[in-house]
Amino acid sequence: xxxxxxxxxxxxxxxxxxxxxxxxxxxxxxxxxxxxxxxxxxxxxxxxxxxxxxxxxxxxxxxxxxxxxxxxxxxxxxxxxxxxxxxxxxxxxxxxxxxxxxxxxxxxxxxxxxxxxxxxxxxxxxxxxxxxxxxxxxxxxxxxxxxxxxxxxxxxxxxxxxxxxxxxxxxxxxxxxxxxxxxxxxxxxxxxxxxxxxxxxxxxxxxxxxxxxxxxxxxxxxxxxxxxxxxxxxxxxxxxxxxxxxxxxxxxxxxxxxxxxxxxxxxxxxxxxxxxxxxxxxxxxxxxxxxxxxxxxxxxxxxxxxxxxxxxxxxxxxxxxxxxxxxxxxxxxxxxxxxxxxxxxxxxxxxxxxxxxxxxxxxxxxxxxxxxxxxxxxxxxxxxxxxxxxxxxxxxxxxxxxx
Amino acid sequence: xxxxxxxxxxxxxxxxxxxxxxxxxxxxxxxxxxxxxxxxxxxxxxxxxxxxxxxxxxxxxxxxxxxxxxxxxxxxxxxxxxxxxxxxxxxxxxxxxxxxxxxxxxxxxxxxxxxxxxxxxxxxxxxxxxxxxxxxxxxxxxxxxxxxxxxxxxxxxxxxxxxxxxxxxxxxxxxxxxxxxxxxxxxxxxxxxxxxxxxxxxxxxxxxxxxxxxxxxxxxxxxxxxxxxxxxxxxxxxxxxxxxxxxxxxxxxxxxxxxxxxxxxxxxxxxxxxxxxxxxxxxxxxxxxxxxxxxxxxxxxxxxxxxxxxxxxxxxxxxxxxxxxxxxxxxxxxxxxxxxxxxxxxxxxxxxxxxxxxxxxxxxxxxxxxxxxxxxxxxxxxxxxxxxxxxxxxxxxxxxxxxxxxxxxxxxxxxxxxxxxxxxxxxxxxxxxxxxxxxxxxxxxxxxxxxxxx
Numbered sequence: 001x002x003x004x005x006x007x008x009x010x011x012x013x014x015x016x017x018x019x020x021x022x023x024x025x026x027x028x029x030x031x032x033x034x035x036x037x038x039x040x041x042x043x044x045x046x047x048x049x050x051x052x053x054x055x056x057x058x059x060x061x062x063x064x065x066x067x068x069x070x071x072x073x074x075x076x077x078x079x080x081x082x083x084x085x086x087x088x089x090x091x092x093x094x095x096x097x098x099x100x101x102x103x104x105x106x107x108x109x110x111x112x113x114x115x116x117x118x119x120x121x122x123x124x125x126x127x128x129x130x131x132x133x134x135x136x137x138x139x140x141x142x143x144x145x146x147x148x149x150x151x152x153x154x155x156x157x158x159x160x161x162x163x164x165x166x167x168x169x170x171x172x173x174x175x176x177x178x179x180x181x182x183x184x185x186x187x188x189x190x191x192x193x194x195x196x197x198x199x200x201x202x203x204x205x206x207x208x209x210x211x212x213x214x215x216x217x218x219x220x221x222x223x224x225x226x227x228x229x230x231x232x233x234x235x236x237x238x239x240x241x242x243x244x245x246x247x248x249x250x251x252x253x254x255x256x257x258x259x260x261x262x263x264x265x266x267x268x269x270x271x272x273x274x275x276x277x278x279x280x281x282x283x284x285x286x287x288x289x290x291x292x293x294x295x296x297x298x299x300x301x302x303x304x305x306x307x308x309x310x311x312x313x314x315x316x317x318x319x320x321x322x323x324x325x326x327x328x329x330x331x332x333x334x335x336x337x338x339x340x341x342x343x344x345x346x347x348x349x350x351x352x353x354x355x356x357x358x359x360x361x362x363x364x365x366x367x368x369x370x371x372x373x374x375x376x377x378x379x380x381x382x383x384x385x386x387x388x389x390x391x392x393x394x395x396x397x398x399x400x401x402x403x
Numbered sequence: 404x405x406x407x408x409x410x411x412x413x414x415x416x417x418x419x420x421x422x423x424x425x426x427x428x429x430x431x432x433x434x435x436x437x438x439x440x441x442x443x444x445x446x447x448x449x450x451x452x453x454x455x456x457x458x459x460x461x462x463x464x465x466x467x468x469x470x471x472x473x474x475x476x477x478x479x480x481x482x483x484x485x486x487x488x489x490x491x492x493x494x495x496x497x498x499x500x501x502x503x504x505x506x507x508x509x510x511x512x513x514x515x516x517x518x519x520x521x522x523x524x525x526x527x528x529x530x531x532x533x534x535x536x537x538x539x540x541x542x543x544x545x546x547x548x549x550x551x552x553x554x555x556x557x558x559x560x561x562x563x564x565x566x567x568x569x570x571x572x573x574x575x576x577x578x579x580x581x582x583x584x585x586x587x588x589x590x591x592x593x594x595x596x597x598x599x600x601x602x603x604x605x606x607x608x609x610x611x612x613x614x615x616x617x618x619x620x621x622x623x624x625x626x627x628x629x630x631x632x633x634x635x636x637x638x639x640x641x642x643x644x645x646x647x648x649x650x651x652x653x654x655x656x657x658x659x660x661x662x663x664x665x666x667x668x669x670x671x672x673x674x675x676x677x678x679x680x681x682x683x684x685x686x687x688x689x690x691x692x693x694x695x696x697x698x699x700x701x702x703x704x705x706x707x708x709x710x711x712x713x714x715x716x717x718x719x720x721x722x723x724x725x726x727x728x729x730x731x732x733x734x735x736x737x738x739x740x741x742x743x744x745x746x747x748x749x750x751x752x753x754x755x756x757x758x759x760x761x762x763x764x765x766x767x768x769x770x771x772x773x774x775x776x777x778x779x780x781x782x783x784x785x786x787x788x789x790x791x792x793x794x795x796x797x798x799x800x801x802x803x804x805x806x807x808x809x810x811x812x813x814x815x816x817x818x819x820x821x822x823x824x825x826x827x828x829x830x831x832x833x834x835x836x837x838x839x840x841x842x843x844x845x846x847x848x849x850x851x852x853x854x855x856x857x
Contacts (some may be wrong), residue, residue, distance in 0.1 A: 054764050054814060055810070059814075298812045
C-alpha cells in the first residue's frame with residue numbers, strides 16, 4: 001500500500017528479514033514525523049544526542065496522548081527501564097548492586113567458566129543431529145539458563161515463564177494501524193503473573209538466601225537503601241526478560257551473519273582472539289534491539305533544524321543509526337575487525353544496557369565454541385523465518401546442517 | 404601521499420603519557436625514520452591517575468601502573484637522563500650526561516612536576532612528601548602502610564583531595580589545609596566546593612579552610628605544623644599538594660616561547676619562538692603545551708588533563724609527518740575526572756572559564772548532579788557528580804556555543820534553575836590575554852628578562 005507510513009512499513013512483518021533499505025530511507029529525512037504524530041529518528045548523531053538529552057523521558061506516562069500500551073493496567077509501576085532519574089537511578093543502582101561494580105565487580109567475569117560449561121553441554125547435545133535449529137537447540141537455552149542461575153530462578157519453570165515472556169514482548173511491539181488492545185491486555189496479565197511468581201521466589205530467598213540476585217534483592221544491602229517487594233517484582237521481571245530475549249537474537253543473528261560471510265567465519269575460526277571485536281560488529285550490524293519505541297520529549301526539542309514537540313511518541317531507530325554512513329565507513333559491510341566501532345547496540349546514556357557485560361561474554365563464548373564445532377555448516381533457509389517483533393528482532397528458527 | 408615527511412630523525416623529550424602516545428601515533432602514521440625518546444625518570448612510561456587513588460590505597464603497587472602499549476614504537480629510549488638544553492640552530496637536544504641528540508623535528512612533552520614545599524629545610528624533613536611520580540607514590544604508600552598517627556595534606560585541589568580520601572579510606576586521621584574557602588574551589592568554583600567541603604567533613608577529614616601552613620616542624624623528622632591562624636597540629640606525614648610546575652627551565656635559552664605557563668604553541672601544536680613566530684620543526688603536547696582554543700575565545704590554555712595529553716600528542720604526531728594543508732588542529736573539548744570520598748566527578752569544558760553556574764540536573768543534597776557553567780551567556784563547561792552519563796549532552800552544548808543557562812526540562816531537574824555566580828577567578832585573567840609568554844616573562848610582574856644568546 002502506497003499510503004503506508006514509513007514506520008508502518010518498518011513494523012510490517014514482510015520487511016522483518018531485511019529492514020535496512022527502509023532505514024536508509026528513514027535517514028534521508030533525518031527526523032521523520034509520522035501520520036499518527038510520532039517522530040522517528042534514524043541518524044546516528046541525532047540518536048546519540050537524544051539518548052543523552054536529559055529532556056527526553058523514558059516514562060510513557062509523560063506522553064500527551066493517552067498511553068495505549070496497557071502498561072500500568074496490571075497495577076504495577078514501570079520497571080526502571082521505563083522511569084527517569086532520580087527514580088530510575090535509585091532502582092537501577094539497587095539492581096546493579098549485586099550484578100556489577102562497584103559492589104560486585106567480579107560477578108560476570110566469574111561466570112566465564114560456567115557459561116563455557118553450559119555452552120559445551122548444549123553443543124554436546126547437538127552431536128549426531130543432521131539438522132540443528134540454532135535458536136531452539138542453542139541460542140535460546142543458553143541465555144535462559146544463565147539468567148536463571150544468576151537471578152536464582154529454577155530452570156524447570158522455563159516453559160511457564162517463556163509463555164509470559166512471549167506475551168510481554170508482544171505487548172511492547174508498536175504496530176500502527178492494528179488494534180493492540182488484546183495483545184496488550186494479555187501482556188499486562190502476563191506481567192502481573194510473572195511478577196507474582198518472581199515476588200514469591202524472592203520471598204522464599206528472604207528466609208533462605210542462596211547467593212543469587214533474587215536473594216540479594218530480598219535481603220537488602222545496608223546503606224544504599226532497599227527495594228520494596230513491588231520493586232523486586234518489577235525489577236526481576238525486567239531482568240529475566242531482558243536477560244534472554246536479547247541475547248538469543250545476538251547469538252542467532254551472529255551465526256546467520258557468519259554463515260552469510262564464510263570468509264569471515266573462517267577468519268574467526270582461525271583467530272578466536274578476534275571474537276570480542278566481532279561481537280561488537282554484530283551489535284552494530286545486526287543489533288538485537290532494533291529500536292527504542294518509548295521515549296517522550298519533556299520539552300520541545302530542536303534537532304537537525306526540526307522541532308520534536310513535547311509529549312509526542314519519539315522512536316529512536318538504533319539499528320538505523322548503526323548503519324549511518326555519516327558515522328561508519330562502508331556501514332553495510334560486515335567487518336569483524338572494525339575499529340572505532342561505537343555502535344548503538346546497547347543504547348547509550350543513562351539507560352545504556354545494564355546487562356551488556358553479560359551479553360558480550362555469552363555471545364563471545366557461544367559463537368567461538370559453536371563455530372569451532374559446526375564444521376562447514378550449510379544454511380537450510382535464507383532468509384530464515386523471523387520472530388514477529390520489530391523491536392527485538394531475530395530469527396524464530398535458524399536451521400543449519402553441520403558440514 | 405605527496406608531501407609527507409616519513410623519514411628523518413624525530414626526538415621526543417618527555418617519556419610519559421604524551422610522549423608515548425605521540426611515538427605510537429608517529430609509527431601508526433607511517434613514520435619510518437629514527438625515533439628517540441628522552442625521559443628524566445628511569446622507568447618506562449606509566450599512568451599517573453592511579454597514583455593518588457589505587458596506589459595510595461595499597462591496591463596496586465606503584466611499579467604496576469605502566470601504560471599499556473598500543474604498538475611497538477621502535478624507538479631508542481634514553482631514560483633516566485634529563486634534557487638540559489635545546490640548540491634550535493644546530494637542532495640538538497642537550498642531555499645532562501653531556502650527550503647531544505640531533506633531530507630534524509622535536510616534540511616537547513616534558514610535562515610538569517609537583518610544586519615543592521617552598522622552605523627547602525622543611526621540605527627535607529623526613530615525612531614530607533609530594534606526589535607526582537610513581538617513586539613518590541611508592542614512598543608515600545609505604546609510609547601510609549606504617550600507620551602514621553596523622554597525615555597533613557597541604558592544598559585541597561584534586562590531588563590533595565584524592566590523597567585525603569585515600570587516607571580516610573585507610574582509616575588514617577587526616578587534616579587538610581586549604582588557603583581558599585573550600586576544597587576544589589580553584590577548579591570548580593564555590594557551589595561544588597561547598598559540596599566537597601561537606602563531604603570531606605562527613606568522611607571525618609579535619610578540613611581547615613582559609614588558612615595556610617606557615618611552618619612544618621621537626622628535627623630531622625616531621626612532628627607537626629603551624630597554621631596561619633595560630634593553631635598547631637601534630638602530624639608525622641605531610642603531603643604537599645600545591646599544584647604543579649611546568650618543566651620548561653631546560654628551554655630557557657632556546658629562544659622558544661617557553662616560561663612558567665608552558666610552551667606556547669599554535670592549534671596544530673607547533674611551538675612559537677619568543678617573538679611569536681611559529682616554528683615548523685618544534686612541537687609541544689601535553690601538560691607543557693599552552694595553546695589557543697576556539698571554544699574559549701582563543702585563550703591560551705594549558706591543561707593538566709590525561710585526555711588532553713593523549714589527544715594533543717596524537718595531533719602533534721600527525722602534524723609532524725604531514726604537510727601544512729593536511730595538518731589537524733587540536734580542538735578537543737577539555738575533560739577530566741576524579742574520584743574521592745565516594746564521588747565520581749567528571750568535567751567537560753573549562754569550569755574556570757565561567758561567570759555563572761546552575762545545577763541543571765539532580766541536587767546537591769543527594770550529591771548527584773550536573774552543574775553547568777556559563778560565561779557571558781553561553782555554556783562553557785559542565786561538571787557531573789555521580790552522574791557522568793549526562794555529560795555528552797552538555798559537551799554538545801559547549802561545542803555549539805549554546806546559550807546559558809541551558810534550556811529547562813530535564814527529567815531530574817530538582818533544584819531551582821537559577822544561575823548563581825560561579826566564584827572562580829575572572830576568566831579574563833586565565834591566560835593574561837591571547838599573548839605569547841616570552842622566555843623569562845613573569846606574568847605576575849609584567850616583566851620580561853631577555854636571555855642572552857649563548
